[in-house]
Amino acid sequence: MATLQLLQTQPTRTHPDHPILSLLDDHNRPPDRTHIKKIHARMLRLGLLSDPYSASRLIAALSLSPSRDLHYAHQLFDQIPQPNLFTWNALIRAFASSSTPLRSLLVFLRLLSEAPLGPDKFTFPFVIKAAADLPASRFGRAVHAMVLKSALRADVFIGNSLIYFYASCGDLGLSRRVFDGIPVRDVVSWNSMIAASTQAGRPEEALELFRRMEAEDVKPNDVTMTSVVNACAQMGDSDTERWVCSYIERNVIRRSLILNNAMLDMYAKCGNLEEARKLFDAMGERDSFTWTTMLVGYASDGDFRAARRVFEVMPSRDIAAWNAMISAYEQRGQPKETLGLFHECLKEDVIADQVTFVSVLSACSQLGMIDLGRLIHASIHKHGVTLNCHLATSLIDMYAKCGNLEKAVEVFRSVDRRDVFVWSAMMAGLAMHGHGEAAIKLFWEMQEAKVKPNEVTFMNMLCACSHSGLVDKGKMYLNQMLPVYGIAPKVEHYGCMVDILGRAGRLDEALDLIENQMPMPPRASVWGALLGACAVHGNVKLGEKAFEHLVALEPGNDGAYVLMSNLYAKSDYWDGVAKLRKRMREMGMKKEKGCSSIEVDGVVYDFLVGDISHPSYRKIYLKLNEMTSRLRSSGYVPNRSQLLQNVEDDDAKEQALYLHSEKLAIAFGLISTDSRTPIRVMKNLRVCDDCHSFAKVVSSVYEREVFLRDRYRFHRFRGGECSCMDFW
């Protein structure tokens, strides 16, 4: 009886173990591709391939060796008369850890229909791993169902891979159910569950599991501690950090490279760069994770030079290192440097990935470089990079912020999986272009698609209401946030509501919201919104109040002084203007210079007020003169009320309205682009009334579409009208 069972489970041996097979797994000399092919040829001549055992050994070597050739392995597999389960498993395993895990699933399906014996305890972990990495959630659930119906339902290896599978499908609850259902859990079961909780952003649960693990006397190892350290990093308090470090010391946990990297990351995340540096110096072995973690640590600590130094001296730079450096530039608001580094990265033949493109697209939208953005979109398309939600969000954002709303909508419609960020980016784009109602419609469409709104969504919704003057809708959504959607409004949401009310002239309501209804103290931005509204509606008294609150919170806020000064000027209160100027002078404060930029033939040109640094500035000023007289005869009257926008005496001369930076950029656009190309100008500050009406007339007199993005929103000028309907 025992012999019979052995015969059934052991592979059939028709030949004795041929010496050539030992060449396949010589660990001192792993066979390279040509070597394997030679062995293959010899095996063919020896007739060894008709022996399932020998053929399987060859397939395994082909699929698993460092220089594996899965295509070759697959072809060979198809030629074997009777692949045994070991052979099937080797192939399923190889594909599971390849770049095409889908093939693993396909081979598994073939196994089900073709193999005389079903999958075994080795097959399941491989195929479940493939399903997890795709992730193929329905497929994985079906495999799980097969496991439950089989005799393998209590297998701890399979259980552990199912924990991993459900975690990567984002269903922590099901991971937990599998975990709870494993009769005899081992350390890997605990590690998988703790890691799943950590990765789902639930550090408290991870630490709770760790305590239970200890209570049940399962000894944690370095892998356990890696996840626990990661959880502590997420908790972000220094007590937890000290506790985990001393635990690792006391229990003599092996300090693997990965554990050290995780600890490095924890120190860096807690802003403890000194400790991070100490550990870094003490580490005997370092890899690209180590260096990149240090880089990111310095960058997020604000020590940009140290970050750059790490980048310069690290022994090799993979795409993750480049991405870290590129995104550091991007987040510092240095889009030109971001793009410069991106070009260097391409020159070094490092293959850009989705993360790279996310940063680069963001730099494009900061600069308004729609042509480069388009180019990147095209190359993403060409390289068959799949649009994940991050990338789709960046593309939508880039097109919207560069003025091509149609293209943004096109991208939005073309992606099949949309997360809350994709939806929110589209709503923000519509809002920015003044399509408030459309943004609100999208909000409902999003909920029909069963995607839950988050804080960002509501910020964009309120912005939409603000840009379109939808006061009651804005109030309604703000009031619904907590009771209906379970999201507590933050100070930014209240700031936006103040803006909505203020623009509509309901200044008292806005003040009441700030003083009596907000559950938190107002921040500078909230008073700023109120001050802005007072400036629009000429309410000096309330404006002064908002201004004093604002500068108390942010003494260096030059925008506050400009707004207040405009408000005084508008109300003919010149003493006020003078007093403000004096105050600014005493503080040594300078107004942020207005700067407009325009992209022509892939180059971004910046213009400051009265700028004469451009090589062809004479031509630009001539054009501007010509334009001004042509526009005057078409009814353009310079609006001098904002002449005093700038409170700096010294450059008052340059402050003549017609030298405003956006006018220079538009003039340059007219002389340097094709007559059918829209002119796209980006401005760092808000556009002033005069430039706004200037652009309107340009769009009709010169029959050119003009896009003007300011700090706040988008203006699209066509045929003498602006998309904002003069409401901004």
Next chain:
DNA sequence: ATAGGGTTAG
């Protein structure tokens, strides 16, 4: 003859 868990970048 074959297995599972962990670290960086948005």
